[in-house]
Every structure is written in structure tokens, then in C-alpha cells.
Amino acid sequence: MPEFVWRAAAASGKVEEGLLSAPSAAAALNQLRAQGLTPLRIDAASIAGAAGFASKARQAGNLASASLKVRQSKGPVTAADVLALTSELAIMLRAGLALDNALRVLVDMSHKPSIVALVQGILDAVKGGTPLSRALAAHRGLFSDFYINMVRSGEASGQMSTVLDRLVEHMERQRALRDSVISATIYPTILLGVAVLSLIAMLGFVVPQFEKLFTDMGDALPLPTRLVMVMGHAFKQYGVVMGAATLGLGVLMLRWLKSPSGRQWWQARLLRLPFMGRLALKYQLTLFSRSLGTLLGNGVPMLTALHIATETVGNAVLQQALARVAPVVKEGGKVVQAIAATGIFEPLAVNLIRVGEETGRIGPMMLELSNILNREVETGIKRLLTLVEPVLILVLGVLIAAIIVSILLGILSINDLAV
Numbered sequence: 001m002p003e004f005v006w007r008a009a010a011a012s013g014k015v016e017e018g019l020l021s022a023p024s025a026a027a028a029l030n031q032l033r034a035q036g037l038t039p040l041r042i043d044a045a046s047i048a049g050a051a052g053f054a055s056k057a058r059q060a061g062n063l064a065s066a067s068l069k070v071r072q073s074k075g076p077v078t079a080a081d082v083l084a085l086t087s088e089l090a091i092m093l094r095a096g097l098a099l100d101n102a103l104r105v106l107v108d109m110s111h112k113p114s115i116v117a118l119v120q121g122i123l124d125a126v127k128g129g130t131p132l133s134r135a136l137a138a139h140r141g142l143f144s145d146f147y148i149n150m151v152r153s154g155e156a157s158g159q160m161s162t163v164l165d166r167l168v169e170h171m172e173r174q175r176a177l178r179d180s181v182i183s184a185t186i187y188p189t190i191l192l193g194v195a196v197l198s199l200i201a202m203l204g205f206v207v208p209q210f211e212k213l214f215t216d217m218g219d220a221l222p223l224p225t226r227l228v229m230v231m232g233h234a235f236k237q238y239g240v241v242m243g244a245a246t247l248g249l250g251v252l253m254l255r256w257l258k259s260p261s262g263r264q265w266w267q268a269r270l271l272r273l274p275f276m277g278r279l280a281l282k283y284q285l286t287l288f289s290r291s292l293g294t295l296l297g298n299g300v301p302m303l304t305a306l307h308i309a310t311e312t313v314g315n316a317v318l319q320q321a322l323a324r325v326a327p328v329v330k331e332g333g334k335v336v337q338a339i340a341a342t343g344i345f346e347p348l349a350v351n352l353i354r355v356g357e358e359t360g361r362i363g364p365m366m367l368e369l370s371n372i373l374n375r376e377v378e379t380g381i382k383r384l385l386t387l388v389e390p391v392l393i394l395v396l397g398v399l400i401a402a403i404i405v406s407i408l409l410g411i412l413s414i415n416d417l418a419v
Contacts, residue, residue: 004028004044008037009097009105038095077114077142083171085119090164099160100126118142131155145308146291153298163298170294177286177374184381188388195396202403204239207232214410225410228403260316267315279380281344284315286373288322289349293366303330318344335362348372 004025007017016037022028025042032039085106092102103123110116118139125135133152136143147167154163207228214221214229221229235242256262271277291312295305306326313319321342328338336354339345345353349369356365 002044004042006032006039006043007041008032008039009092009101010037038092038097075112075114077112077118079171079175081112081115082142082147083168083175085115086164086171087168090161090168093161093164099132132160144312146295146312149295149300149304149308150298153295153300157299166294166298170290173290173374174287177283177377180378180381181283184385187385188392191389191392191396195392195399198396198400200235200239202400203232203235207403207407208236210407210410213414222406222409222413224402224406225413228406229410264316268317271315271317275380275384279377279384280315281318282373282377282380284313284318285345285349286370286377287312287314288318289366289373290370293363293368293370296363296366302335 001021001023003019003021005017005019006028010016020028020031022031025044028042029039032042088106088109089102092105093099097105100123103119103126106119107116107123110119121138122132122135125138126132131152133148133155136148136151140148150163150167151160154160157163211229211233214225257266270280273280288309292305292309295308296302300308303326306322306329310319310322310326313322321344324342325335325338328341329335334357336350336357339353340350352365352369352372353362356362
């Protein structure tokens with residue numbers, strides 16, 4: 001009969017592991033559940049190495065855990081850590097563990113000190129009678145208002161595991177959207193870097209090699225060759241100063257763009273850019289629509305959901321426009337009228353919201369709108385890449401070709417003079 005190595009959580013919250021025989025993995029899971037255990041992992045064990053496997057697996061697991069702790073001994077809690085914790089907590093609550101026992105299991109399973117400290121603090125608060133949402137509110141740097149209100153809705157409805165599952169889905173979709181945007185900028189950035197390095201190599205090392213050859217010709221050199229030689233000479237003499245000045249200006253510019261006034265200036269200009277502006281708008285509206293739809297779907301009141309969803313928008317200009325929606329709704333106005341008055345939603349979006357409001361399904365309609373906008377953003381990014389990549393390659397080729405042709409013109413002019 002096949003044998004399986006298992007790891008499970010007891011009702012007390014203690015993590016146990018061992019070896020058992022069962023006809024199949026499903027039968028092994030049933031055996032563990034019959035013993036009052038919540039399976040965390042189950043793997044098939046080889047028959048030849050079954051004898052004494054449990055103790056060896058425990059020792060190997062301890063060594064692996066120690067190694068992992070060493071590798072992860074530093075570093076704060078990241079967004080990926082929060083997503084993993086949320087997913088694991090949802091699984092254990094769905095399996096029937098009490099909240100405090102589930103948190104205790106998370107403490108035992110964690111190998112990162114910062115995560116252990118975070119979960120232990122939440123566990124202590126929960127054991128002291130504090131609701132989970134209030135315990136999370138003490139760590140607002142890690143858990144947003146959106147996250148906390150979702151958990152609060154789960155506490156009110158008694159469906160915490162379901163709410164956490166929806167929260168995990170929302171967080172994964174948000175991360176996938178951000179990752180797609182970031183990934184789309186990697187290749188153009190590499191091309192731009194190659195272009196800059198190629199120009200530095202040509203002006204700093206290649207062009208100066210011909211300086212002695214062209215020195216005696218003076219004004220007899222063709223104009224393109226003279227221009228290239230001047231640029232090469234200036235780069236050779238003042239390249240370090242030019243590089244330091246460019247770096248300094250870049251740092252000052254980045255620092256200014258991070259300030260409230262600089263960020264608002266850039267975000268306003270970004271929305272006015274051709275093509276890029278529409279992509280940026282749709283990306284931000286995707287965040288708003290998905291957040292609002294998820295919150296409403298979990299029973300969060302409309303005004304609260306509007307305030308939280310508006311905060312998820314990263315563009316200050318759009319945030320100011322969306323902030324005018326909640327006051328109109330509070331005074332008794334319709335959501336669709338307030339949304340349309342912002343002037344940032346397309347007719348399709350306005351009609352979807354109108355249908356949702358008339359049918360009482362505005363939450364699902366906002367989620368559907370977010371899916372539509374998400375697809376449009378992904379399609380727009382692909383189209384932009386098909387345009388940007390050949391343009392960068394063409395510009396790089398033209399610049400390098402211009403330098404080479406200028407040098408060749410100078411060499412040909414020397415031959416003409418010699419004749």
C-alpha cells in the first residue's frame with residue numbers, strides 16, 4: 001500500500017507531521033481529517049525509503065528551516081508576504097480552524113522574523129478580545145483601508161474565509177496588472193540604455209581615434225565630420241563633468257517629482273500625453289472599479305466603499321475628480337450621475353454603472369468594468385510596445401550610422417586632397 005508523508009495542524013494550533021499508509025492521497029487526507037487534523041501538505045513517499053522516513057524528513061525539514069531562516073533573517077514584511085499570509089489564513093479558516101489557532105499555525109510556519117513578529121502581535125491582540133480588523137488596523141503600513149474594511153465585512157457576515165478568498169483574488173489581480181505594466185517597460189528601458197551606452201562608446205572612444213588624423217585639415221573637413229569631432233572632443237575633455245551634471249539634475253528632478261507639487265504636475269501632464277495618457281487613465285480606473293466592486297460585493301456601504309476605492313487611485317488629479325462622487329451620493333444623487341459628472345469615464349463605463357444601479361447589481365458591474373478596462377490596458381501596452389521598440393532601434397541605428405558616415409566623409413575628403 002502506498003505511503004505518504006504528511007504535515008497538518010491540530011485543533012490546538014500545533015503543527016504535526018508523520019508517515020501513514022493509504023490507498024490514495026485522497027484516502028490519506030480523509031484519515032487525517034478523521035483524526036481532527038487540518039492537512040497542510042501531503043506527499044508520496046518511496047517504498048524503499050519508507051522505513052525511518054518520518055524521522056529523516058523531520059531532520060531534513062529542520063535543517064531546511066534553519067537554512068531558510070538564515071537566508072530570510074533580514075528584511076521587512078512585503079506585499080508578497082501579506083498576500084501569502086492572507087491565502088494561508090483563508091485555507092485554514094475554511095478547513096475549520098478557529099482564528100486564534102490559525103494565527104498560531106501561521107506563527108509556527110513562518111521563517112521570517114518580521115512576519116513572526118507581525119502575526120504574533122495580531123494573535124496577542126485577538127486573544128485579548130480585539131476583533132481581527134482592529135488588530136490589523138494597528139499595522140496600516142501593511143494593511144490598507146481596503147484590506148481592513150474587507151476583513152470587517154467578513155466579521156459582520158460571519159464568512160471570513162470567503163471574504164479572505166475574495167481578498168486574495170483581488171490582490172492577485174492587482175499584482176498581475178502592476179507586473180504586466182512593469183514588465184512592459186523593461187525591454188524599452190534596456191533598448192534606451194543600449195542606445196546611450198553605444199553613443200558614449202562612439203563619442204568617447206571611437207571618434208577620438210580619428211582626431212589626430214583630421215587635425216591638420218581644419219575647415220577642409222566636411223561639416224558633418226567637424227560636428228562629430230567637436231562632440232567627441234567635448235565628450236573626451238568634459239565627459240566626467242557632463243555625466244556628473246546629468247546625474248545631479250536627474251536626482252534633483254526625481255526628488256522634485258516625489259514632492260506633492262512635482263507629483264501632481266507630472267501626473268497631470270501624463271494624462272495629456274497621446275496614447276500614454278489614455279493607458280494611464282484606464283489603468284487607474286481599473287484599480288478604482290475593481291476595488292469598488294469588491295467592497296460592494298462584500299457588503300461594505302456605498303459611501304465607505306467610494307472613499308476607500310478613491311484612495312486606491314494613485315493619480316492625484318483623478319483622485320480629486322473621483323472624490324467628488326461620494327458627496328453627491330451622500331446628498332441623495334445617483335452614482336451614475338456623479339460618475340458621469342467627473343468626465344473621466346467613457347460612455348461604455350457609464351452605461352454599465354447605470355445598468356448596475358438600476359438592477360441593484362452595481363458591485364458585479366464594477367467588477368465587469370474592471371475586467372474590460374484591464375483587457376484594454378493589456379492590449380494598449382502591447383500596441384505601444386510594437387510602436388516603441390522599432391522606433392528606439394531605428395533612432396539608435398540612425399545616430400550610430402550618422403557618426404560612422406561622418407567619419408567616412410572625413411576619410412574620403414583626405415583622399416581627395418591627396419589626389
